Amino acid sequence: METIDWGLVNWSRAQFALTAMYHWLFVPLTLGITFIVAFMESIYVKTGDEQWKKITQFWMKVFGINFAIGVATGIILEFEFGTNWSNYSWFVGDIFGAPLAIEGIMAFFMESTFIAIMFFGWGKVSKKFHLVSTWLVAVGSNLSALWILVANGWMQNPVGMKFNPDTMRNEMVNFWEVLFNPMAVNKFLHTVISSYVVASIFVAGISAWFLLKNREVILAKRSMVVAVVFGLIASLVTIWSGDDSARQVAKYQPMKLAAFEGLYQGDQQAPLIAMGFFGKKEQEGPHHREQFIVQFEIPKALSYLAFLRGDAHVAGIDDLVHGKPSEGIPSYEERINSGKMAIDALAAYKEKKKAGQTEEAEAELKIFEEHFNDFGYGFYYGHNPHELIPNVKMSFYSFHVMVVLGTWFVLLFILLFFQIKKGTIQQKRWLLWATLFTIPLAYLASQAGWIVAEVGRQPWTIQNLMPNIAAVSQIKVQSVQTTFFLFLVIFTGLLIAEIRIMLAAIKKGSDH
Amino acid sequence: MNSIFTKLLQPIIFMYHLYADGFKNMSRMSRILWVVAVVKLMIMFGFLKVFFFESHLSQFESEEEKIEHISKQLTTLDN
Numbered sequence: 001m002e003t004i005d006w007g008l009v010n011w012s013r014a015q016f017a018l019t020a021m022y023h024w025l026f027v028p029l030t031l032g033i034t035f036i037v038a039f040m041e042s043i044y045v046k047t048g049d050e051q052w053k054k055i056t057q058f059w060m061k062v063f064g065i066n067f068a069i070g071v072a073t074g075i076i077l078e079f080e081f082g083t084n085w086s087n088y089s090w091f092v093g094d095i096f097g098a099p100l101a102i103e104g105i106m107a108f109f110m111e112s113t114f115i116a117i118m119f120f121g122w123g124k125v126s127k128k129f130h131l132v133s134t135w136l137v138a139v140g141s142n143l144s145a146l147w148i149l150v151a152n153g154w155m156q157n158p159v160g161m162k163f164n165p166d167t168m169r170n171e172m173v174n175f176w177e178v179l180f181n182p183m184a185v186n187k188f189l190h191t192v193i194s195s196y197v198v199a200s201i202f203v204a205g206i207s208a209w210f211l212l213k214n215r216e217v218i219l220a221k222r223s224m225v226v227a228v229v230f231g232l233i234a235s236l237v238t239i240w241s242g243d244d245s246a247r248q249v250a251k252y253q254p255m256k257l258a259a260f261e262g263l264y265q266g267d268q269q270a271p272l273i274a275m276g277f278f279g280k281k282e283q284e285g286p287h288h289r290e291q292f293i294v295q296f297e298i299p300k301a302l303s304y305l306a307f308l309r310g311d312a313h314v315a316g317i318d319d320l321v322h323g324k325p326s327e328g329i330p331s332y333e334e335r336i337n338s339g340k341m342a343i344d345a346l347a348a349y350k351e352k353k354k355a356g357q358t359e360e361a362e363a364e365l366k367i368f369e370e371h372f373n374d375f376g377y378g379f380y381y382g383h384n385p386h387e388l389i390p391n392v393k394m395s396f397y398s399f400h401v402m403v404v405l406g407t408w409f410v411l412l413f414i415l416l417f418f419q420i421k422k423g424t425i426q427q428k429r430w431l432l433w434a435t436l437f438t439i440p441l442a443y444l445a446s447q448a449g450w451i452v453a454e455v456g457r458q459p460w461t462i463q464n465l466m467p468n469i470a471a472v473s474q475i476k477v478q479s480v481q482t483t484f485f486l487f488l489v490i491f492t493g494l495l496i497a498e499i500r501i502m503l504a505a506i507k508k509g510s511d512h
Numbered sequence: 513m514n515s516i517f518t519k520l521l522q523p524i525i526f527m528y529h530l531y532a533d534g535f536k537n538m539s540r541m542s543r544i545l546w547v548v549a550v551v552k553l554m555i556m557f558g559f560l561k562v563f564f565f566e567s568h569l570s571q572f573e574s575e576e577e578k579i580e581h582i583s584k585q586l587t588t589l590d591n
Contacts (some may be wrong), residue, residue, distance in 0.1 A: 068545040072553055079556075079565035090582045116527065120534030168582040340589075347587035381589055458520035470586060473568040483564045490555065497548055505541060 006288070011480040012084040012472050017454070018484060019076045021447055022491040026070025026498070028446050030197020031145060031192055032234075033063045034138035038131075039226050045131045055219050057122070058202040058510040059203065060134075065121060065505055074148075077485065084480060088461050093169030095178065096151045097305055103147035110140030145195075146188050153184025153374035155156055155462050156453075157252045163372060165365060177225050186248050187453075192243040193234050194446060197409055201230025201442040204416060206506055208435035211426050225420055232413035238406060243305065249456075253463060254315045256456035259390045260399035261302055264289060266316035266324065272301030275400060278393055287386040289317075290393055317392070321385050331375065332385035339378025342371035376465045388467075390458040398451035406447035412438055482512035 037059050044052035078100075081089045117125060117133035125133070147376050154160075160177030161170040172178060204227040210220035249257045258266070261273055279293030300310035307314070323331030345368035352361035380387060412435065419425040425432070457463060461471040538546075572578045 065545060068549045069552075071549055072556060075556060076560070079561055082567035082569075083565045084568075087582060087585050090569065090578065091586070113527065116530055120530045124530060124533070142582055166579075168579050168586065183543070252556070333540065343589065347583075348582055350587070379589065474585075475568060479564065483560070484561070490552075494548070494552065501541065501544065501548075 005474075005477065008475070008477040008480065009468050009472050011477055011484060012080075015084065015480055015487065016077070016080055019073070019487055019491070020452070020497070022487070023070070023073040023077065023493065024447060024450060025443065026066055026073060027145070028195035028198040028443075029066045029068065029202055030063065030141055030198070031195035032142055032230075033059060033066070033203065034134075035196065036203055036226055036230060037063060038135045038138045038222075039230065040265075041131050041134050043226075045127050051218055052222070054510050055222055058219060059223065060500065061505055062206075065498065065502050067115070069494055069501070073163065073491070073494070076359060082231070084469050084473055084475065085461070086473040088466060089386065090169060091466055091471070092154075092462070093161075093164075093167070093171055095154055095158075095170055095172050098172065098175065099147040099150045099178075103144050106140060106147075107144045110136060110144075114140065142192055145192055149188040149191055150179055150181070150184045153181045153187045154178055155460075156187070156457060157183035157248075158179055158462055158465055162314060163213070165346055165368065166353075170261065175265065183247055183252060186241060186245050190245050191449070192237065193241060194238045194406075194449060196234035197231055197238055197406075198442040198446050200227040200234060200413075201409065201438050203227035204231060204413075205436045205439040208432035209506075210509075212429065212432050212436070217426070219510050220485075221420075221425070224416065224425065228413055228416045228420060231260045232410070232417055235406065235410045235413055239410065242406065243404075246305050247307070250314065253457055255317065255320050255388070255390065256395070256452075257306060258315060258317045258320065258475055259392045259395040259456050260452055262290060262292065262396045263302070263314065263316040264318050266314055266319040266327070266498075268303065268311050268313045269300045270302040270306075270312075270314035270316075271297035271299050272305060273396075273400075274298050275404075287389075317389055321492075324394065332380075332388055333379040335374045336383075336385060337381050338371045338374035339376060340381040341378070342368050342375045343378040343381075345371065373464060376460065376462070376467050379467050379470045388459060390456055395452060395456040398455065402445050402448040402452060402453070405441050409438070409442065409445070457460040 006478040038058055040052060040056040040059065043049075044056055060498065114133040114136045117130060118137050121130050121133060148385070154354065160174040161174060162173050163170050178184070203223055207220040207227065208222040209440050210216040211224075246257065258264075262276065262278070263270065263273075273292070274296045276292045278296030279291045280291040281288040282291055302314050303312040304310050306312065315327065315329055319327065319329050321332050323329055323334060345364045347369055349361050349364035350356075352364060377388075415431055416435065419428050419431060459469070461468055515589070569578050572581055
């Protein structure tokens with residue numbers, strides 16, 4: 001690694017964040033609305049009621065617009081891996097190869113075959129075959145997400161692999177360990193099911209707009225029923241998977257947990273900050289620490305959330321940086337030294353192997369393997385360990401925005417559910433307006449979730465093994481800046497196109 | 513033999529007709545969407561990939577050179 005160019009690292013990160021966030025504007029709706037459409041078509045096939053066919057086709061059209069505009073936006077991320085993150089791409093080796101190849105093949109066959117039947121097959125194939133195709137599109141798009149999230153889960157908690165020092169790549173030794181990595185399983189559940197919430201709010205919100213305009217009343221009421229039932233179940237499961245996620249993070253990424261709770265001093269019986277605001281900054285050497293000006297705490301709740309025990313110790317940022325021997329937490333300084341030993345041993349291994357000193361090379365390899373778990377820390381040798389702390393403010397606010405909005409979604413679905421049951425939904429105009437204005441909030445919560453997951457684990461590209469400063473390619477920062485702004489223009493154009501085409505299609509209603 | 517071949521070809525012929533009829537009877541909005549999708553893919557693969565996103569490691573010819581480069585990157589600290 002040459003001298004660290006923070007400009008290059010930060011621009012590369014900004015570019016990846018920009019493309020990932022734009023890509024994620026399209027994905028949640030696709031993941032959820034395909035199931036909503038499949039439920040609607042199932043009711044049509046079961047009842048033979050032509051109204052349900054009309055409803056299905058309307059939402060299928062909305063899905064089609066989102067799909068067409070959003071398709072392949074994720075490919076840009078793969079371009080960036082090869083260009084901006086080549087060290088990382090090489091280092092992950094075949095871990096990503098298998099899941100992404102499965103995803104590619106699956107997406108190609110599913111999308112080219114069953115989406116065609118879904119859109120062009122009405123009246124050309126039997127009702128049942130069409131329904132099966134619609135379900136396969138829903139299941140297929142969600143399975144595509146599985147493989148991507150397995151890859152992401154591995155970056156959060158690398159398992160099932162062995163590093164090969166001769167090829168400088170990680171090699172998969174246990175596919176099932178990678179697939180059933182607790183972080184991957186949880187990430188898949190939480191990401192995908194929260195996407196069902198986004199799609200349900202989208203469908204409920206558009207239906208609310210129709211009811212406010214007194215248009216497409218049957219379509220709106222029936223769509224609202226499907227969206228609210230699906231959304232209520234999904235939002236409750238999202239809370240459950242989020243709760244489980246906190247335990248996984250406490251176990252595998254304690255710094256992320258401390259950052260999104262703004263916890264500097266660890267504690268037994270750690271309180272949960274239900275809501276708080278940062279104000280002052282306390283200078284600590286070259287770094288600063290955030291200070292709450294107001295906070296609302298729930299006693300012992302963080303200990304319980306993280307370890308299911310009210311008296312459990314939750315590590316704070318200070319504990320992780322400076323170490324806490326009483327809790328068996330090593331300091332970052334120790335881990336940096338351990339990582340440095342791994343890096344030096346790897347260099348010595350390669351040198352000695354090249355010189356034909358097999359025995360000495362094996363001895364170095366042994367040292368490397370002993371310290372491999374701290375490999376990434378070694379790149380911070382000579383740096384201030386505080387550089388390993390993520391952006392606390394951004395992590396804290398993103399986490400709390402996500403949680404507050406998630407709670408609002410459950411409440412909204414419950415309110416809608418009871419009004420639908422009572423048959424008074426159309427009279428509750430305030431609730432319909434609230435549902436409509438919740439659409440952007442659903443997207444905000446979804447994006448906030450990704451910010452928590454990705455900003456909270458900084459500076460790691462691969463947890464504990466590879467920080468950003470080691471993962472980035474040594475290319476010209478100007479070329480990253482150029483493509484950053486190119487993407488900004490292209491993706492903003494696509495987003496404007498999507499919103500305009502989508503709004504036009506929705507305004508036309510189900511008859512077009 | 514001929515009939516087995518025909519049977520095997522049937523799904524492909526069916527898909528061909530499905531696409532052909534679908535494109536023929538497409539609405540204006542669907543046509544716009546296809547144009548947007550195709551233009552986007554052309555920009556991504558024909559412009560961005562070619563001019564801005566060449567693989568950084570493609571400058572090395574052999575696998576050994578790539579390994580050498582990565583080794584240097586991951587074992588040489590800047591201090």
